[in-house]
Structures are given as structure tokens and as C-alpha cells.
Amino acid sequence: MNPTIVLDEIKSLGSQKIKIAFADIDGILRGKIINKEKFLEIAEKGIGFCNVIFGWDSSDSCYDNVEITGLHTGYPDIPGFIDLSTFRKVPWDNNMPFFLGDFSGNNTDGLASCPRTLLKKIERQCSQMGFTPYFSQEFEWFNFNERPGTPEMKKFQLLEPISPGMFGYSILRPTLYKDYFNDLFDLTEAFDIPLEGLHTETGPGVYEAAIKYDTVLKASDKATLFKTAVKEIAYRHNIMASFMAKWNKDLPGCSGHIHQSLWDSKAKQNLFYDKNDKKNMSNLLKNYIAGQLYCLPHILPMYAPTVNSYKRLAGGAWAPATLTWGIENRTTALRVINSTEANARLETRVPGSDTNPYLAMAASLASGLYGIQNNLSLSEAPTEGNGYVEKKSGALAGNLLDATIQMKNSAIARELFGNAFVDHFTTTREWEWRQFSKHVSDWELQRYFEII
Secondary structure (H helix, E strand, O other): OHHHHHHHHHHHHHHHEEEEEEEEOOOOEEEEEEEEHHHHHOOOOOOEHHHHHHOOOOOOEEOOOOOOOOOOOOOOEEEEEEEEEEEEOOOOOOOEEEEEEOOOOOOOOOOOOHHHHHHHHHHHHHHOOOOOEEEEEEEEEEEEEEOOOOOHHHOOOOEEEEEOOOOOOOHHHHHHHEEEEHHHHHHHHHHOOOEEEEEEEOOOEEEEEEOEEEEHHHHHHHHHHHHHHHHHHHHHHHOEEOOOOOOOOOOOOOOOOOEEEEOOOOOEEEEOOOOOOOOOOOOOHHHHHHHHHHHHHHHHHHHHOOOOOHOOOOOOOOOOEEOEEEEOOOOEEEEOOOOOOOOOOEEEEEOOOOOOOOHHHHHHHHHHHHHHHOOOOOOOOOOOOOHHHHOOOEEEEOOOHHHHHHHHHHHHHHHHHHHHHHHHHHHHHHHHHHHHOOOOOOHHHHOOOOOO
């Protein structure tokens, strides 16, 4: 969208309020509402924004071990820049104008801790190689008859999903909350996050949405905005939406699968498809898959960023933890979908719905490009049958700490994303593990309180 046209429209709007937001390291949108006059002032030259958004965790507890920000810096403002091409209006909030920003500015490297800036860097590399990357992320999430505060009051026990039972792909269940279901589809469309599909998944009160594909930066913007949009729309219906990877040990986890393909520089030809290959797979796709498989153990926290992520990756529940690939096989880490040239793509099935879309897509694209740049070949045939038990090529780390240590010590991760990002990101994941390790769980109380 032409910046001049955007600014002219903002000037003409009756609204005096404009919302801006930046994604932190966990993919949480941090922002504020500013008046129109202030927005027009900062639209091109940038706005000072407190760098604490990269100095605290998802609960606003300040890290004690990061270098980019912290008490030693005094938490100053840093220059954030609005991306005018992200202009949209919030349809459930009086069509308030909304913009995303990042911390790249005129510096092509930008702030190392900024996820959107990192993805822009990887997208540029992809473009320089002559490719147009198209991506999309699909999400599963649970919906509850809860309001902010009630889960804490209940100590997160006996939470009430909006519908009972295991009703995957149900036509019946969405009619229980049809106004909410329809709002999810219609209001996200009006918010420029068009969905290809929306349906129930197996589990009480769980939905799945597939967002329409776009170029990788726009796709990650839409995925990040989608999670916040769903939560805000849910609030309007006295519902709480959770994108936690695994909220209940007895129920399926929530995925955040990433679909991707590379097209030529003019976005006219899908380069993942080759009709002369027995499996319709181009050599480029084979290199891309080999790159993802090779890099996956080195960058796993970008796909599985929380302690809880690894509860979903326990195996056997639609969440693969093995280094496998297959054609139309939902039990493998990577699934090739290529019945036609138009829809030929790769689905990376490791990410959960708790991912930061910017980091997960950066990981997918960078590792695939690594395979192309290094002409990596697929050493194993596609897995047929149960990929959960196919471990001859290796398996993923079983917890956040092990995955983080591997990434922190990985020359591959540092080659892909640079030392500054890897140091900051892995340090935040070590912090996350330390917070978990200090916690006394209900399981421990029930197991040890009396008997030990």
C-alpha cells in the first residue's frame, strides 16, 4: 500500500485514536493507542518505545541475564518504526486504525532481539536468491466459558470448555456458539486476515483455522495478529481462548503448522513442483526439505519456545518428534502436499500454537534456504506409515532446556541467525526454564506431600 495514500486516509478519518503494536520475543503484541496528530508526526521518522519489551518475559518479569536490555541499560526508549503497509482497521473496535511496527529502521540488520526484523532479514536473503516465499500458519486453540481472572480463582482446575466431547470436524458443535463462530470468520476477514477454513478439532471446545497464504512477512503479520484477534473477539462473547500447546494431559495438543512454498522472482511459477519427477518433487524442494531436517535440532526452540511445548511433542498425538518427512503423511515432522502444481507446498508440523510466528517462519525459511545453498540431499526415503516410531534419523530434544543448550552451542543456528540473536533468544529460554524449575506443581504435592 502506498504510504502517501495511507497517510492521506488517516488524515481524512474522523477517528482521533490509532493503535500501534510491536511483537516481543514471545510473539506477544506490545503497543499503545496514540492520537492522530502524534501518529502523523512519528509515521515516517519513528517513535521511541521502551526497550523493556525485549527485557521481560510473557508475565512481565524482567530477565536478569540478557545483554541487549536490562537494569544495566536503564531501560531506555529505542527507535521503533511503523510499517505503513500493515494498515488495517479493527472492526470490533469502531474500526480504529491499526499498524504494526518493528525495530529495523534504516539499519538492515536492526535490533537483534526483534523477531519481525529477523524475519525481514531472512526474507531479503530469499529474494536475493531469486525466490518469492509464500507462507501460511494454521492454528488450533481451545475455547472456554471463562473470563480473565476466573481460571486463577479456580486454580486452573475444572475449567469449562464451550462444548463437551470429542467433535472433530463437527457441523453440529459450532451451532452452540454460532455468533462467536461466525464472528471469528467474518471479523478476521474484515481485519485483513482472511481464513481459508474454520472448523472444530477433536477435543472439547477446540477450533482450528487455516489462514490464507501470503508472502512470508505478511503471512507472519497475519498469524501474529490472528492470535490476538481471536482473544479479543472471544472476550466479546464472554469466552477465553487459549493457544497453549498442551493445556490438559488427557487431550490433544494445539498445533501451529506452517505451510510454505518457493516461487520464482515474479511469483508466477511454483518451484517446489516438478511434473517429471515420480513424486512431483523438484530438486529445489528436496534440498529445502533436507535443509529443514538437518537444521531442525539446532533451532528447535524457535518452533517449541515454552516449557509446555514439549508436552505436545511427546509423540503419537499428531505432533511428531522425529526427524522424518513423508508425502501426505501427518505422522512425520515434514509433510509434502503436492497433488497439483498450484497447491504444492511443504507443511512443517513441529510448531505448536504457542509459537512466535515471526520466529517460527524465520526458522522454516532460513533452514530450507540453507539446504538449497548447500545442495543438501535427502538421504532417507519418505516415511510410509507411522512416523512417530521412525527414529533412525534421530529425534528431537525432549524438553526446553536440552533444546536451548543445543541451539546455544550450535554453529548452524549462529550461521543462520547471527550471534546476537542466538545469544539473546537462548538466554530468554534459559530464563523460562529456570522459572519452571523453581515452581512446585500439583503433581509434586500429590505424589510426595505425605508419602515421602
